[in-house]
Amino acid sequence: MVEDKRKLVEEVTICPECKGTHIVKDLYRGEIVCEDCGLVIDEEMIDYAPEWRAFDKEERDKKAHTGAPVSPLIHDGGLTTEISYQNRDSYGRPISNKTRAQIYRLRKWQRRIRMRDSTDRNIAEAFSQLMRVSSIMNLPRNVRETAAMIYKKAAEMDLIRGRTIDGMLAAAIYAACRQCHVPRTFDEISMATNIPKKEIGRNYRFLARELKLHILPASPMDYLTRFGNKLKLSVEAQAKAKEILDQAEQERLTIGQNPIGLVAASLYMASVLCGDKKTQKEIAEKIGVTEVTIRNKYKQLSKKLGIDIAL
């Protein structure tokens, strides 16, 4: 089940930073990394697979983007059968107890089969959306699979009814990212799915409660490399930021704090300390918190940790 997620990359063989040759593709985090110095060479791994899934030839033919489109309007073609609740035969005569019991069983199965159909359709719809979104977000395979599992379970427990497929899927993706320790922010998922942050959060809490997902609170560390890289911060500055976070965690300053805000603050401090300064505004924009939060957080950190970043 768990095979080695790190594979050697053929194309890039020499690290531009340290000239090392141990470049690995980390499928787990969706990054290409130098094992010697930790430089993330590329985090945007392109997925060339089609955005749809097919399980047999017929389905493949249907889903390929050539040929006539499948109309969403002809789901079941109106072919489901209703079994009447009046216990009378087609001549209007009452029917015997024995046949009545039989018909009762038939009705029961009919209901079950139809319900299966509808949740299957729901899941199929969600999965094609999942493939689209994970392509946009470059989600690693294990996250996609986790998201699919979470959604499937939710659908089978009938938790989707009354909520939108896309909304619940967004929450499942968020949960999967957290569970795999490669968290994305509500903002990032919101951008990719067009679902408001509010709704993702609400659905996520609902899912976590109903499915009893034991997900640990996200650590600021989980965001560090991704955001550090996004800001194009130097390797030293990223190491410095990690140092600051480590210290903060030891001093128990991180509990009950928004990990995103902490990462933003630590990156800001590190950027100043290492002479690779980024403005509060730039960091705020890239990471998705406000300048005010960065300010408050870094003031708090520098005071409690005794780190002076006088300019």
Add this chain to the structure above:
DNA sequence: AAGACGAAAGTGGTTGA
């Protein structure tokens, strides 16, 4: 003029009576 600062009011969620 850009960047940093911080006060004040608003937001959505949690908690505890």
Add this chain to the structure above:
DNA sequence: TCAACAACTTTCGTCTT
């Protein structure tokens, strides 16, 4: 059920480089 609360955000006027 509702008010108090903690953590963040938005907005905005002011200071600093």
